[in-house]
Every structure is written in structure tokens, then in C-alpha cells.
Amino acid sequence: MSMKGTVVYYQPELETMPREELDALQLERLQKLVAYVYERIPFYRESFDKAGVKPEDIKTLDDLSKFPFTVKQDLRDAYPFGMFAVPRDEVARIHCSSGTTGTATVVGYTAKDLEVWGDCFARFLYAADCGSDAVLQVAYGYGLFTGGLGAHQGGERGGLTVLPMSTGNTKRQVRLMKDFDVDVLACTPSYALNIADVAIEEGYKPAEEFKIHAGILGAEPCSEGMRAEIQDKLGIQVYDIYGLSEVMGPGVACECEAQNGLHVCEDHFIIEIVDPQTLEPVPDGQWGEVVMTTLSKECSPLVRYRTRDISRIITGQCECGRTFRRMDRITGRTDDMLILRGVNVFPSQIEEEIVSFPEIVPQYQLILTTKGSLDHVELQVETVPDFPFDEVARLQKLTKDLKKALKDNLQIAVDVKIVEPKTIERSEGKAKRIIDLREGLK
Ligand code: DLL
Secondary structure, X not given: OOOOOOOOOOOHHHHOOOHHHHHHHHHHHHHHHHHHHHHHOXXXXXXXXXXXXXXXXXXXXXXXXXXXXXXXXXXXXXXXXXXXXXXXXXXXXEEEOOOOOOOOOEEEEOHHHHHHHHHHHHHHHHXXXXXXXXXXXXXXOOOOOHHHHXXXXXXXXXXXXXXXXXXXXXXXXXXXXXXXXXXXXXXXXXXXXHHHHHHHHOOOOXXXXXXXXXXXXXXXXXXXHHHHHHHHHHOOEEEEEEEEOOOOEEEEEEXXXXXXXXXXXXXXXXXXXXXXXXXXXXXXXXXXXXXXXXXXXXXXXXOOEEEEEEEOEEOOOOOOOOOOOEEOOOOEEHHHOEEEOXXXXXXXXXXXXXXXXXXXXXXXXXXXXXXXXXXXXXXXXXXXXXXXXXXXXXXXXXXXXXXXXXXXXXXXXXXXXXXXXXXXXXXXXXXXXXXXXXXXXO
């Protein structure tokens, strides 16, 4: 189905606001925000005082770069409610990060914060040609993770019919997708592929038989090849959606019908891209670390939060007419970047190579171990179900070709192990691509 020519706005007065007005709105909100956090959150008072900056120093949007960053550890140090700017009785909901890599980070929302969050998500449901008559299947996890409830309230706010599936029970996801004439699916790309595969295994032809036309898929990197595979199998357009719990949850930025970069909801967030080494802002178009400032959050506002995600600003006006600037798809996180014999590589780049082989499915894991004093990487990939696995010569050739592609295109030398279909565990949420068994890192 082609989306060409379809432009649907949910809040047109904001989404297509002339740039000068948007800049003025951002400046006004930023001045208020900086004064608000200085007054209400001891961490910001101390951090601004230490850096020798005062809220009054924000005279233009560029002045933001004089202010200190906030990092994840600052949120951990404030556990549980030290970063809340409102009293507890004004907190309508609390979400947390999983805490698997340390103390959980806690994020609170006032009733107004939840409304804004819903609006941000709803904008992109409309951009994906889903109006109030659409059925939204939410297959992100519900709970402390922001995916499920974030998509849910976006659907409710936009007036859609919401199907709160959460993750798992994949056969049932498929059945209800068909029986309830679902129009749009919200889940991670890896789970969308899993759902598509199960639908096909169950004997359906979802691309032809299902009504669904859109997927709002995010929470993890997804290569263009993987996107194409999901689009083909389900017969949908896939829109990439970005967000993180600390900053709000899903809906900070999302693709429009042009599928060329993710529009940042700039009425509620300021995006900066900084060089991860020097921490200086880089020019538009240059890759670096995404830094986010919230403009309207009441409970958990953030100034210059270092996300660790790598992206860049896409320059120029989008053909859809939205004036919000676009960020490119996230290639990875600074902390997920592998350095293999001096070559920097993100798992998503490896995924791009894998999906170019028709004999291999986009399921893979990178197993990191220690061999002597060196890190060793084994890439495990799986063949398509009808690959003749017992034909040793074909298997050897495939292994060799994949190794060569990785060497030629990414300049990396890794061991490749091709495993039988269905060996690699399927994802229902964020896919686990890296298994780190290196000594000292457990
Ligand atoms: O993943 C929020 C979310 C839910 C976004 C549903 C989109 C859809 P966290 O669990 O805090 O929040 O993880 C945030 O996930 O810093 C990125 O590294 C990664 N991430 C999120 N969206 C994308 C995306 C949610 N579209 C972390 N592409 C972020 C690549 C993404 N990575």
C-alpha cells in the first residue's frame, strides 16, 4: 500500500508551525524550564552553580550549550524520587528502567505529562494514516517499561480502538490481528518479524489476507534490510519510533509517511548532537551522541540528557510539511559499539550485511569471549527453514561469503557459525544481540 500523497496531521498548528515561531516557542519554554529545575531540583541548582551558569543566561537557544549535561548516573544517584520536581501527590504514574545494569532510573509523570505523551504518540499514528477509525494492536510490554502504556495512551488520545495485547502469546497476536481487522501494530521490530513469521507458519498470507497497513516499531535499532523484510511479510509500511524512559518513552521522535528520518517533537524537546569525545555540539548532518532537553515535562524534567544514542540531524525540509527537525535512525549506542581489532562497529551494521543474504534470516547473536588477552567474537546466524543444512559444501560457501562481506564492507574479521533454523531464541521485546561472556564482565 502506498502512502504517497497522504498527509494527516493530528496537531497541525504545532506540527507545521513556521520555524521562527517554533524557535520562539522553544526559547520561551526553555527559559521557563531552566528556572523551574533550578528552583525545584537540588541536583540542578548544584550543577548549574558549579558550572557558573544561571537560568537568566538563556537569552537565545544557543545558550543552552553553556549548561552542564545530565547523565544516567545522576538519575541513579537521585534514586528513587530525588529528581522529581513536583510533590508526590501530583505524580500520576511512575515508570522505571529495568535496572539490569545498575540501580533503576525512576521517571514520574503528572496528569499533564501523560496527556503530552499521548499527544506525541498520537501524532505519529495519524502520520501513519491511522485515524480514529483505526484499530491499534499494542504488543510492546506493559508495565514499568514505557512501550506498552506509551503506545496505549497514544492510541486512546488519538481516538483509536486500542487492543492491549502486551508481548507474548504470539499465535494469539496473529489470530486477533486477523479477526479484529487490526490496522496498525506497535511493538519492537524484532517482535514484529517474529509475529510475521508465526503468521506465515500458521498458514496465513498476512500481506494479502490481513487488513493491517502500518507498524510503529521502535525501542531497538532496525536496519533498512530488516525493515524491508517486515514490510514485505506483513504488507505494511514500517515507521521507526524513538524514545527513552528517562526523556518520556516512545514518541520523542518518529518517522512520517516520507520514511526519511524521525521528526523530533520539538515543541516538547530540544535535540542536540554532540561529539561523544569533546562533548561539543557538531554541525547538522554530522553523526554524534543525541542529547535531549525536555521543554514541558512537569515531574521529571531534564536538561541536556546524554542518551548515549548515535544519530545525526537530517538537514532540509521534509516533504510531508512538518517543520519539526528530523534525526536519522539510531545506528547504536556508544556503549553497544564493538571495537574489533581497532575497527568500530555497531551490531546494526552487521545486521545490514546479514539481511543481504537470502539464505539467512535476520536472527543473529554476537558471542563475545576472551581468548588469551584478546576479545574474540563469534557471529551466529540462522538459515532460512528450507536451506539444505546437510549439504556441507553449500554451508561452507555461505560461511565464507558472509565472512568476506563482513571483511570487505565493514573491515571486520569475525568467526561465523551458521546454525540450524529456529536455534536462536526469538524476541518478544528488545532482541538480545550481544552475549557478553568476556572474563571480568559478568
Ligand atoms: O525503549 C522507549 C520506547 C518504547 C521507544 C517503544 C520506542 C518504542 P528504554 O527502555 O528506556 O525506552 O530504552 C531506550 O532504546 O536509548 C535507544 O538506545 C533504544 N531505542 C529506542 N528507540 C529506538 C529506535 C524505550 N527507534 C533506548 N531505534 C534508547 C534504535 C532505539 N534504538
